[in-house]
Amino acid sequence: MFSKACEYGIRATLYIARQSQIGMRPNLSEIAGAVNSPEAFTAKIMQKLAKNNVVESRKGPSGGFFIDPSSKTKLIAIVEAIDGDVIYNGCGLGLAECSEAHPCPLHDEFVSIRGELKEMLKNTTIHGLAGKLESEHTFLKF
Amino acid sequence: MFSKACEYGIRATLYIARQSQIGMRPNLSEIAGAVNSPEAFTAKIMQKLAKNNVVESRKGPSGGFFIDPSSKTKLIAIVEAIDGDVIYNGCGLGLAECSEAHPCPLHDEFVSIRGELKEMLKNTTIHGLAGKLESEHTFLKF
DNA sequence: TATTTAAAGGGTAAAATTATCCTAAATTTA
DNA sequence: TAAATTTAGGATAATTTTACCCTTTAAATA
Numbered sequence: 477m478f479s480k481a482c483e484y485g486i487r488a489t490l491y492i493a494r495q496s497q498i499g500m501r502p503n504l505s506e507i508a509g510a511v512n513s514p515e516a517f518t519a520k521i522m523q524k525l526a527k528n529n530v531v532e533s534r535k536g537p538s539g540g541f542f543i544d545p546s547s548k549t550k551l552i553a554i555v556e557a558i559d560g561d562v563i564y565n566g567c568g569l570g571l572a573e574c575s576e577a578h579p580c581p582l583h584d585e586f587v588s589i590r591g592e593l594k595e596m597l598k599n600t601t602i603h604g605l606a607g608k609l610e611s612e613h614t615f616l617k618f
Numbered sequence: 619m620f621s622k623a624c625e626y627g628i629r630a631t632l633y634i635a636r637q638s639q640i641g642m643r644p645n646l647s648e649i650a651g652a653v654n655s656p657e658a659f660t661a662k663i664m665q666k667l668a669k670n671n672v673v674e675s676r677k678g679p680s681g682g683f684f685i686d687p688s689s690k691t692k693l694i695a696i697v698e699a700i701d702g703d704v705i706y707n708g709c710g711l712g713l714a715e716c717s718e719a720h721p722c723p724l725h726d727e728f729v730s731i732r733g734e735l736k737e738m739l740k741n742t743t744i745h746g747l748a749g750k751l752e753s754e755h756t757f758l759k760f
Numbered sequence: 761t762a763t764t765t766a767a768a769g770g771g772t773a774a775a776a777t778t779a780t781c782c783t784a785a786a787t788t789t790a
Numbered sequence: 791t792a793a794a795t796t797t798a799g800g801a802t803a804a805t806t807t808t809a810c811c812c813t814t815t816a817a818a819t820a
Contacts, residue, residue: 621808622807623807623808649800656808656809656810657809658809658811659809659810660810662808662809676816676817676818677815677816677817678817678818678819679817679818679819680818680819681818685817686791719811
């Protein structure tokens with residue numbers, strides 16, 4: 477579904493969001509430990525997310541990553557920054573010229589699935605998801 | 619969404635199905651040409667699909683691939699043979715232990731999307747899709 | 761039955777993705 | 791202001807996926 481990089485990116489961002497909600501600013505090694513992702517690879521992903529303003533970063537002692545708890549940023553911002561829009565805009569058979577007017581045989585079958593995925597990503601906020609991490613209702617590791 | 623191998627596999631199988639409907643038995647080079655896929659790579663994919671009884675193959679002169687027009691084989695058979703079931707059974711965040719009872723933060727958001735995808739793959743027949751290729755209503759190349 | 765045709769299968773190569781390492785730049789704080 | 795900490799960024803390595811090549815096996819037919 478998503479690339480490994482995107483999975484790590486979502487997990488890391490949700491962890492950061494939850495920590496930001498409780499006034500913390502985790503650094504890379506804490507994040508990678510918390511979401512069980514390779515640290516150096518996660519660093520690259522975080523760079524991309526920071527450049528795309530999905531998260532904010534701060535260098536130096538007591539630095540780390542955070543995301544304003546009042547931010548309304550949606551899941552789709554993470555996915556677009558890492559995997560692009562192919563997952564919900566691309567053709568299921570990988571055909572570049574596939575469209576409503578010139579469809580592949582699977583086009584109609586995919587319309588509602590891709591639409592539902594896109595809507596979900598567009599409507600789901602990072603902080604809403606992060607809230608679920610409170611009191612171990614949901615988890616991010618393993 | 620699907621791997622390249624799976625995209626090629628679906629395109630090739632739909633082409634074979636359509637050709638079988640009109641009494642033809644295309645060979646590898648014809649198939650690869652028709653669906654614009656690399657021939658040798660497509661050969662590997664077809665081996666897998668033949669072993670999984672998604673298509674039948676015949677060696678020798680006038681040999682090639684075909685799929686009985688009365689077959690009720692569904693799209694899911696192709697996807698499972700090539701990509702496995704991760705796409706509709708796996709966790710959106712790549713967490714092995716994610717389940718209804720022990721969900722990741724995205725679990726609920728994904729339930730209906732994965733369900734719809736799985737149902738579509740389970741209910742859509744290869745020959746039904748292949749029928750759409752008649753009179754260029756849909757296409758498989760480029 | 762010999763020849764030809766085409767899939768099966770093994771091995772290798774190229775490309776993309778995932779993962780790691782090291783240095784530079786920025787920022788805090790002692 | 792110097793030292794320590796932490797992200798940014800460049801370079802490289804490992805792994806996986808995609809792609810290709812060549813030989814073997816099976817089948818048709820001349």
